[in-house]
Structure formats: structure tokens, C-alpha cells
Amino acid sequence: MSVAEDVRARAKIAPKYEPAVKFSTRRPGHANIFISDLDKAYAFYNGVCGFEGVGFERSIKAGFVSNGNTHHDFGLVQASFQPRIGKDGKQQSINNYVGKPGLNHIGWETVNQKELVAAYNRGVKAGVEFKQVLHHGGSWAIYLYDPDGTVHEFYADTTKDWRQYLSGAHDLGLITSQWNPNVGTPIEDHNWIDDPEYRHVEGAPIRPLRVARTVFMVSDVDYVMPFYRDVAGLELVYAAPDKSYAYLRGSAKQTSFDICLVRNDVDADLGYHHIACEMPNEKAIAEAEANLAKAGIPILQKVDDSRKRSFFLEDPDKLKVEFFVDRKPDFAALAKVKTDLRPLFA
Numbered sequence: 001m002s003v004a005e006d007v008r009a010r011a012k013i014a015p016k017y018e019p020a021v022k023f024s025t026r027r028p029g030h031a032n033i034f035i036s037d038l039d040k041a042y043a044f045y046n047g048v049c050g051f052e053g054v055g056f057e058r059s060i061k062a063g064f065v066s067n068g069n070t071h072h073d074f075g076l077v078q079a080s081f082q083p084r085i086g087k088d089g090k091q092q093s094i095n096n097y098v099g100k101p102g103l104n105h106i107g108w109e110t111v112n113q114k115e116l117v118a119a120y121n122r123g124v125k126a127g128v129e130f131k132q133v134l135h136h137g138g139s140w141a142i143y144l145y146d147p148d149g150t151v152h153e154f155y156a157d158t159t160k161d162w163r164q165y166l167s168g169a170h171d172l173g174l175i176t177s178q179w180n181p182n183v184g185t186p187i188e189d190h191n192w193i194d195d196p197e198y199r200h201v202e203g204a205p206i207r208p209l210r211v212a213r214t215v216f217m218v219s220d221v222d223y224v225m226p227f228y229r230d231v232a233g234l235e236l237v238y239a240a241p242d243k244s245y246a247y248l249r250g251s252a253k254q255t256s257f258d259i260c261l262v263r264n265d266v267d268a269d270l271g272y273h274h275i276a277c278e279m280p281n282e283k284a285i286a287e288a289e290a291n292l293a294k295a296g297i298p299i300l301q302k303v304d305d306s307r308k309r310s311f312f313l314e315d316p317d318k319l320k321v322e323f324f325v326d327r328k329p330d331f332a333a334l335a336k337v338k339t340d341l342r343p344l345f346a
């Protein structure tokens with residue numbers, strides 16, 4: 001099926017959008033990924049990438065890692081054909097459990113519960129099909145598909161003190177249950193942390209700060225843009241004149257962009273291309289590269305141009321992860337990069 005045919009096929013099942021929804025999205029908080037083996041994935045994200053283990057739900061073979069920026073940078077969830085059941089006995093997973101490794105969802109941090117509930121109610125009124133509405137203990141969360149079939153989570157934190165309920169526990173039990181956004185008065189507290197205490201894993205080759213952004217392959221930039229702009233509430237930073245790629249970001253503006261959408265001209269899978277983790281400085285990148293070489297861990301790709309310095313690794317399930325420091329943003333320059341390399345140089 002060509003990309004154009006694929007877009008037409010997907011348009012028939014595309015969710016309905018209304019410009020009025022606009023979640024108050026600040027930034028990507030985490031990537032939740034399906035993995036084939038929790039021990040192997042944890043050894044990579046903790047032992048190699050340097051993210052601290054903050055808690056596990058052993059009965060569903062899930063684990064969370066964070067370096068302090070927020071309650072988790074990565075959620076690692078066993079890939080399975082079975083639905084996951086939460087602590088209230090109800091299904092907590094969305095119907096994207098395909099039994100194979102890949103992105104489960106990107107978690108987007110929003111301003112607060114009040115704004116989250118308001119966007120949800122605007123969406124319900126407009127006929128948007130939300131797939132799950134959950135209480136994770138430390139966050140309230142709303143899930144839906146984008147037009148390419150990728151799941152996005154929009155959430156607000158219940159507390160700044162997420163370490164109190166995650167606590168690095170070997171087994172937290174189950175933490176998720178259903179949530180009715182319209183029961184109770186939503187709070188206006190801003191529970192993200194402005195100046196987090198960043199941690200690292202002693203002995204790990206890499207010392208990243210946080211999951212900072214992502215690159216997605218999309219069927220067609222114009223086709224998916226209403227979702228990212230009008231539902232996700234992201235600001236368009238730059239769109240290539242030929243519509244082959246676009247950059248967007250949320251209101252926190254911690255780096256030059258939060259997501260790059262690259263048109264799928266190379267027949268890749270739609271959705272996740274890679275997650276990018278911000279490094280503190282270029283010295284930390286050089287040190288990480290040297291540590292990886294010493295440990296015999298192969299680097300998939302290095303990028304060292306006027307816009308960024310970074311390197312890519314593959315996790316045990318062949319998902320790509322980038323570690324970067326920005327130099328001078330130049331969004332138009334990506335057009336000069338060969339089509340198949342654009343997601344790496346984004």
C-alpha cells in the first residue's frame with residue numbers, strides 16, 4: 001500500500017476532532033513502551049542509559065525509571081496480547097496491545113487538573129473519542145489515538161511529591177484505576193517541578209537529564225496536524241514548505257521543539273521513530289561515548305552538526321533512543337538532509 005493509499009484508508013477510521021479541545025500541554029513527560037522482557041529492558045534503561053528505577057508493578061511486568069524530572073521518563077510494560085487489568089479489576093490498557101515491542105504511548109504533561117478536565121469536557125461535547133480516563137495515583141490521565149493510530153496520554157500530576165508513592169519499590173502492587181473527571185472539584189495546583197533534583201545511576205555509562213522530545217513518522221503532515229495543534233494544543237514551530245516535516249512544542253519551551261513529525265516517504269512504520277533524552281552538556285556526551293566504547297556497547301549513529309550533537313543507541317527490542325545537546329536551531333536545514341536520514345537529524 002502506498003503512503004497516499006494508506007492515508008485514505010486511515011482517513012475512513014480517523015477519530016473526530018474539533019479545534020476547541022486544546023489540552024494545556026506543557027511538554028512530553030514520558031514514553032511508555034512495550035518491551036519483550038522487563039529484566040533486559042531495565043538493564044538497558046537503568047544500567048546503560050542511567051535512569052533510576054522508581055517502582056514496579058510486578059504482576060503486570062511493568063517498571064518505571066526517572067532521573068527526577070518527573071515521576072517517570074520511561075514506563076516499561078510487558079508486550080502482551082492480553083489486556084492489562086488495573087487495581088479496580090477493570091481494563092486499563094487501550095486496544096493497542098499488539099503483543100510486540102514498540103511505543104505504547106507518549107505521555108504529555110498538562111498545566112493542572114482543572115485545565116485537563118476542561119479540555120476533556122470540551123472534547124466530549126465535540127464528539128472526540130477518548131479511549132481511557134485513568135487515575136494512576138500520581139496523575140490523572142486521558143488517552144486517545146492520533147489519526148495515524150498512535151496513542152497519546154494527556155495528564156496532570158496529583159502531587160509534586162511523586163517519590164512518596166513510587167519510592168523505588170520492588171513491587172508497588174497495581175496503581176491504576178478508572179477516573180471520572182467530573183466527580184469532585186478539580187484542583188488548580190501546578191504539580192510539575194520547576195527545578196528538579198536530577199539524579200543518575202552510579203556506574204552507568206550515560207548520565208542523561210530527562211526524556212525531552214520525540215520524532216514520529218507520519219502519513220501526511222496536513223492530515224495529522226489538526227490533532228497536534230487543536231487537540232494536543234501544541235504550537236507549530238516550523239513546517240517545511242513542501243509539508244515533508246514539521247516541528248511543534250508545548251508551553252514549557254524547555255528546548256527548541258518537543259516533537260518532530262516526519263512524512264513517511266521511506267515506508268517505515270508510522271508513529272514512534274525514537275525518543276530523545278537531553279544531556280546536561282557536550283562534555284557529558286563525550287564522556288558517555290567513551291564509556292560506551294569501553295563497555296563494548298555499540299553506538300548506532302552519531303550526529304555532530306551545527307544544530308545538535310547526539311548519539312543513538314538501540315534498546316534490546318531494537319527501539320532507538322537518542323541522547324542529545326542542542327546547538328543552534330535551524331529547522332529549515334532538515335530539508336537538505338537525505339529523506340531516509342531526516343528522522344535521525346531532526
Ligand SMILES: [Fe+2]
Nearest residue numbers: 032075107153
Ligand atoms: Fe503514561
